[in-house]
Amino acid sequence: MKKILCSTGALIGMPNNRDFSLIKKCVPNINSDGFEFMMYSTWYDKVPNLLKELKKCETEFPVMHCEKHIGEDLGKNADGNFYTAKEKFKVNCKIANEIGAKRMVMHLWDGIYSDTTIENNIKGYGELIKIAEENEIDLYIENVVCNHHDPLSNWKRLLNEYPDAKLIFDTKMAAFHNQMEDIYENQNKKLWENNIKHLHINDYNGGYMEWSKLKTLPVGEGIVNFNKFFDFINNIGYKGDYTIESTAFQKDGSIDFDMLNRNISKVRSYIKNKKDI
Template sequence: MAQILCSTGALIGRPNNRDYRILRDVCHKLNCDGFEFMMYSTWYGLEGDILKFLLELNINIPVIHCEKHIGEYISKGSKEDLAEAVRRFEINCKMAKALSVHKMVVHLWDGVTSDSNFSNNLEAYGILRKIAEAYEIDLLIENVVCNHENPMKHWMELLNRYPDIHFIYDTKMAAFHCQENLLYDDKYDILWKEKHIRHYHVNDYGGGYMEWSRLKTLPPGKGHFDFDKFFDYIRKNGYKDTFTVEATAFGNDGKIDINMLNKCFEKIRRYIG
């Protein structure tokens, strides 16, 4: 049975002081099947408090989104940077284990350095994978936006090096690089036929090719991604697992647009039947 999740990153951000306790007030107002919990770099040192809060809240969390700056440390590539990436990654894994979560979304590259030193990222995957396996976590590498090459190229490089790798496909990230139609290209059908993709982020994009100023995550239908074609393809391929909405739901005042998110969940529910 497919599950439609809400990213906690859609709810918690700088305007509301990244206060994870907001979840207590909003989680039962959202008509989703659970949450993808996103870790922030400012929360290191608070892991115990966060875990206690989430366990007491007792909400369904099938997926964790690893803290993004880990990918930036990996991209920089010094021994010290890699050591910091590994240290942080293991903290994220420990949190996932404590919450009995088995899927983890990872930005293998990130930040200004992004994919400009991709050999660093290619090597680091093997290190992260071993750690994740020790915690019984399925590591999912996202098609994160690049500033040097493109995510599909890097996915195929990773697949060539690690034939049993798993991915998470983000519709907005693909559209940013004008790669959304590669999803349906026979050249890449190994990704779907052999079930390398284990999770989807369902978000929209309203800009053009690599238009950084318009990278904001939009609700499905507010950009130009063809969701009719996307979900038709998903249905035909028999995918019935997790989807996450990440559309930013808070404004500058930090208030959360519950209605907008519920419309997103309902739209996806209609698509997947």
């Protein structure tokens, strides 16, 4: 059975002080099949306590989302940043192994540098994939938003160098770059056959690269045509799992569990209606 996971990033953010002890309290309130653990940059000096808290959670973390700034470090053309990226990634792999996550989602490009020097990011991938393999972790590169090229062309640049690279497709990221229709084209068929192994199911309610509208929304609150999308992935025989990431923490730090559970139910109904599981 395919699993629907909930990202801990949907639960934990600045309004609740990125308090990872809240994850354990959230788990019983969410009707997912497990969680995708999101690592934050402010937690590197708290890893022992973080692991203690995560191991108290009565759930599974089959997927971990790598800390996002690692991709930004790779993009900077400086040896010190490259070294920092690798050292941070090793810590992320250690956490993944400790919590049983065998799949790692990564923003290969991120932040202000984004994909401006994409060749640096791809060079960095060559180093990070070795570390991931040493830790028996599958590294998935996300079609994350960018400010120089576009996610699909960056994927293809990566695949030119590393044709077996594993990818994760996010519907919101694609919609932000007007690339939802592009993924259905025959020229991208091999991405689905060979590389895309996981899905982030999120909505987007803005125009082309409208940065002020980048908030992650639940299914049905934006412009993504999910009927068409689920028809497509059913027809191609997609066999991976799904993660929902719709922002549930409020300005006061409280968490909207009802919204998350409605979103999970909606995605589950899409899957069942398409006879996907």
